[in-house]
Amino acid sequence: MNTITRKKFLQSSALMLAALAVRPSFAAVAESPKLSFSTLGCPDWSFDKIVSFAARHGYKGLEVRGIQRQMDLPQCPEFGTAEARRKTMAMMKAAGLQFVGIGSSATLHFPPGAERDKNLADGRRFIDLAQQLSCPYVRVFPNNFPKDVDKSATIALIVSGLKELGDYAKGKGVTVLLETHGDVVYINDLVAIMQATAHKQVGLIWDVTNMWVVTKEAPADAYQKLKPYIRHVHLKDAQLVEGKPAYKLFGEGEIPVLDGVRALAAGGYGGFYSFEWEKLWHPDIAEPEIALAHFPGVIKQYLDR
Numbered sequence: 469m470n471t472i473t474r475k476k477f478l479q480s481s482a483l484m485l486a487a488l489a490v491r492p493s494f495a496a497v498a499e500s501p502k503l504s505f506s507t508l509g510c511p512d513w514s515f516d517k518i519v520s521f522a523a524r525h526g527y528k529g530l531e532v533r534g535i536q537r538q539m540d541l542p543q544c545p546e547f548g549t550a551e552a553r554r555k556t557m558a559m560m561k562a563a564g565l566q567f568v569g570i571g572s573s574a575t576l577h578f579p580p581g582a583e584r585d586k587n588l589a590d591g592r593r594f595i596d597l598a599q600q601l602s603c604p605y606v607r608v609f610p611n612n613f614p615k616d617v618d619k620s621a622t623i624a625l626i627v628s629g630l631k632e633l634g635d636y637a638k639g640k641g642v643t644v645l646l647e648t649h650g651d652v653v654y655i656n657d658l659v660a661i662m663q664a665t666a667h668k669q670v671g672l673i674w675d676v677t678n679m680w681v682v683t684k685e686a687p688a689d690a691y692q693k694l695k696p697y698i699r700h701v702h703l704k705d706a707q708l709v710e711g712k713p714a715y716k717l718f719g720e721g722e723i724p725v726l727d728g729v730r731a732l733a734a735g736g737y738g739g740f741y742s743f744e745w746e747k748l749w750h751p752d753i754a755e756p757e758i759a760l761a762h763f764p765g766v767i768k769q770y771l772d773r
Contacts, residue, residue: 501771502740503764504529504568509745510756511537515546515556523563526764531742533571541570542597553600567603568740569700570594574608576629577622591633599640605700606642607673608633611650623657627664634667645699647673653682655693662697671699676728677706681713687728695735702744703729715746715753719766726770733771741767
């Protein structure tokens with residue numbers, strides 16, 4: 469059996485401390501997870517309050533999904549003109565924050581016609597805004613597979629929409645991300661969509677909870693198969709009540725969301741861990757002052773382990 473003497477322990481400890489002293493800033497960067505939250509969690513806050521709260525609680529990014537209940541982001545005063553965007557970007561920079569994603573409502577499963585045209589046009593408007601904000605990602609989504617349409621036909625529509633928006637995003641520094649959402653949450657369906665799309669400007673937002681509450685597929689399995697496509701991550705926790713999620717403070721539910729975090733960390737994920745507290749859709753859950761302040765401590769503690 470190998471034994472370590474007190475002398476050897478002290479010598480090795482001294483060497484480790486010396487190494488840390490030489491490169492403290494590198495160590496801090498390497499060990500600090502990049503955290504963001506979605507503004508879905510604070511639907512009534514002003515943008516000033518969002519920015520100051522994020523900076524005060526150790527966040528480094530914001531994912532914008534509405535400001536004061538205005539979901540059409542190009543219409544928000546903070547983004548409506550070049551001068552407004554300049555001031556918004558200056559405020560973010562001063563707070564040490566960056567935009568990590570903007571959430572559109574562009575839905576890609578509609579058949580050809582006016583509704584599809586409108587959703588694709590919305591996707592293009594959000595891509596333009598993301599470019600203006602130096603924001604890398606725009607979220608789009610599928611919802612439910614229509615009951616009267618063959619599933620493969622709907623998947624083909626989603627793929628076509630992703631390709632069209634991906635082409636539009638070329639040269640703009642923007643990637644279009646399909647969120648795992650609605651019926652499109654099974655691993656095999658998502659892999660099929662990503663493989664058929666095969667576009668450099670297209671990837672996935674992995675929402676661990678959206679998937680697990682429907683499929684019960686292990687997050688570790690999901691990560692292994694979806695890893696090539698994951699660019700951004702949504703995290704939230706819940707208890708299942710009659711099969712539906714009742715949202716809880718992060719780490720206090722039954723969703724194996726931390727298994728997903730473990731897989732991401734072990735796999736070398738370098739993106740943002742974005743907390744999505746769905747306060748806008750579920751007004752009875754905890755207030756943002758509580759939930760958004762709670763998340764950083766829990767996930768940092770977990771990742772430190």
